[in-house]
Amino acid sequence: MKPSAFEYLAAASVDEAIAVLAAHGGEAKIIAGGQSLVPMLNFRLLAPTILVDINKVPGLDHITPDGDGLCIGALTRHHALETSDLVRERFPVLCEAMTHVAHLAIRNRGTIGGSLCHADPAAELPMMALLLDATIVTADSDGAREIPAKDFFDGALSTVLEEDELVTEVRIPALPANCGWGFEEVSQRAGDFAMAAAAATVSLSNGAAVQVRLALMGVGDTPMRMRGIETQLSGAPLTAETIEAAAASVVDAVDPMSDLHASSDYRRHLAQVLTKRVLSDAWQRAGGTAQ
Amino acid sequence: MSARCDIKVSVNGELHEACVEPRLLLADFLREHLNLTGTHIGCEHGVCGACTVFLDGDSVRSCLCLAVQADGAEVETVESFGRTENLNPLQEKFREHHALQCGFCTPGMLVTCTDLLKKYPLASDDEIRDGLSGNICRCTGYENIIRAMRAAVRERDEANR
Numbered sequence A: 001m002k003p004s005a006f007e008y009l010a011a012a013s014v015d016e017a018i019a020v021l022a023a024h025g026g027e028a029k030i031i032a033g034g035q036s037l038v039p040m041l042n043f044r045l046l047a048p049t050i051l052v053d054i055n056k057v058p059g060l061d062h063i064t065p066d067g068d069g070l071c072i073g074a075l076t077r078h079h080a081l082e083t084s085d086l087v088r089e090r091f092p093v094l095c096e097a098m099t100h101v102a103h104l105a106i107r108n109r110g111t112i113g114g115s116l117c118h119a120d121p122a123a124e125l126p127m128m129a130l131l132l133d134a135t136i137v138t139a140d141s142d143g144a145r146e147i148p149a150k151d152f153f154d155g156a157l158s159t160v161l162e163e164d165e166l167v168t169e170v171r172i173p174a175l176p177a178n179c180g181w182g183f184e185e186v187s188q189r190a191g192d193f194a195m196a197a198a199a200a201t202v203s204l205s206n207g208a209a210v211q212v213r214l215a216l217m218g219v220g221d222t223p224m225r226m227r228g229i230e231t232q233l234s235g236a237p238l239t240a241e242t243i244e245a246a247a248a249s250v251v252d253a254v255d256p257m258s259d260l261h262a263s264s265d266y267r268r269h270l271a272q273v274l275t276k277r278v279l280s281d282a283w284q285r286a287g288g289t290a291q
Numbered sequence B: 001m002s003a004r005c006d007i008k009v010s011v012n013g014e015l016h017e018a019c020v021e022p023r024l025l026l027a028d029f030l031r032e033h034l035n036l037t038g039t040h041i042g043c044e045h046g047v048c049g050a051c052t053v054f055l056d057g058d059s060v061r062s063c064l065c066l067a068v069q070a071d072g073a074e075v076e077t078v079e080s081f082g083r084t085e086n087l088n089p090l091q092e093k094f095r096e097h098h099a100l101q102c103g104f105c106t107p108g109m110l111v112t113c114t115d116l117l118k119k120y121p122l123a124s125d126d127e128i129r130d131g132l133s134g135n136i137c138r139c140t141g142y143e144n145i146i147r148a149m150r151a152a153v154r155e156r157d158e159a160n161r
């Protein structure tokens, strides 16, 4: 189908975009890469009265060092994240995750800001923001605010953003020292949305795993951090037994939906298997010894 | 009716000026306004790849881009590739390896393959398959497209040696 009619404005600045959003209440929509929005317009699932295009707003497309972390502009394309040397050096887990996002033509266009705001429960970037304790920086009529990723997603395709609020950048703090990582995903074909995925980071300190982080997606309305399991695993070496126990706890902690692509039981099974793989990969990459 | 917008778009090296509705998709602008019907429309939501074109040098879905967003940009469609009497090297590989039957997916395949050849090593057939996973072909069963790409990769790597 074709979209219903709307007005169009190519914003020249963040302030101009916000002013138009504020003037139109919920009737205006931002368009960034358009890779999630335009399908919804074509299906007429959405019929905004005006689209505010931010592609020509200067200063939103950059990947810059922020201490030992990174500051990523909202308009940074998926393909730029996938191929950035800075991302590969500092957050190899993010680099790996990006190779699973959609197809090249979509990665050429889609943006990190758009992916976070669209908040698809099976999208990689929301899970990575949560795993990496990212901060989402926004601007609206009242000024700017910083939203921790853990407070950003409040349901499937839903975030805490106000109607006139724009994401401007994403800040990712440095990983702890001696940090290993794991990322695993199962989808029907390469580039399809995941049926389930898991990611972990583990640091090694005096032979023990510390600052363990574990995130899952595709098994709930939003990506999830498994904080109970993280605490349970921290402070001792990871062994086949502790990883097995963590995976068993994941099975009890998630309550996935069934849909066309996978049943709830299959997704729960995937969560368990992928948890084992990412914890074990992260531990080995951190330099932990097999026990 | 929404206000129309004036746009200037270079398509296959030729500058076009038009006044279009904001909701007009780039795919429809190319096909309906410029009569460049080589760009095909299959699904209109980004999953089939038939509408893939180059926008400022990168492959994109023309069904997920508005014509107004191409204002000031350079678009290249399959019409900028070779013609029947002088196929470009990738088209030549498609012909040699029978990588098309009905040809509906071919324009999108050619654009996608060209961008993949620019951006990825494509060292294995699996990597080629992953790269083509966003382009649907209902005829060939893909194997011959993989063969054509394998030959194109080999030629690229020999030329770069």
Ligand SMILES: Cc1cc2nc3c(=O)[nH]c(=O)nc-3n(C[C@H](O)[C@H](O)[C@H](O)COP(=O)(O)OP(=O)(O)OC[C@H]3O[C@@H](n4cnc5c(N)ncnc54)[C@H](O)[C@@H]3O)c2cc1C
Binding pocket: A029, A030, A031, A032, A033, A034, A035, A036, A037, A038, A039, A074, A100, A101, A102, A103, A106, A109, A110, A111, A112, A113, A114, A115, A117, A118, A120, A122, A123, A124, A125, A165, A166, A167, A168, A191, A192, A193, A194, B045, B046, B047
């Ligand atoms: C065939 C296909 C397969 C895909 N597969 C995957 C996949 O495997 N994994 C995956 O993660 N994604 C996938 N995607 C989605 C893709 O990653 C999108 O790029 C992404 O979800 C949205 O980014 P965008 O820049 O295109 O946003 P848009 O489509 O432009 O916008 C999406 C939403 O976010 C809002 N928005 C955008 N930018 C901002 C901002 N800066 N501030 C506030 N609001 C904003 C818009 O108003 C809109 O509501 C796929 C898409 C397609 C078409």
Ligand code: FES
Binding pocket: B040, B041, B042, B043, B044, B045, B046, B047, B048, B049, B050, B051, B052, B061, B062, B063, B064
């Ligand atoms: S028509 Fe654009 S991807 Fe199918």
Ligand code: FES
Binding pocket: B099, B100, B101, B102, B103, B104, B105, B106, B136, B137, B138, B139, B140
């Ligand atoms: S050749 Fe017919 S769809 Fe690919």
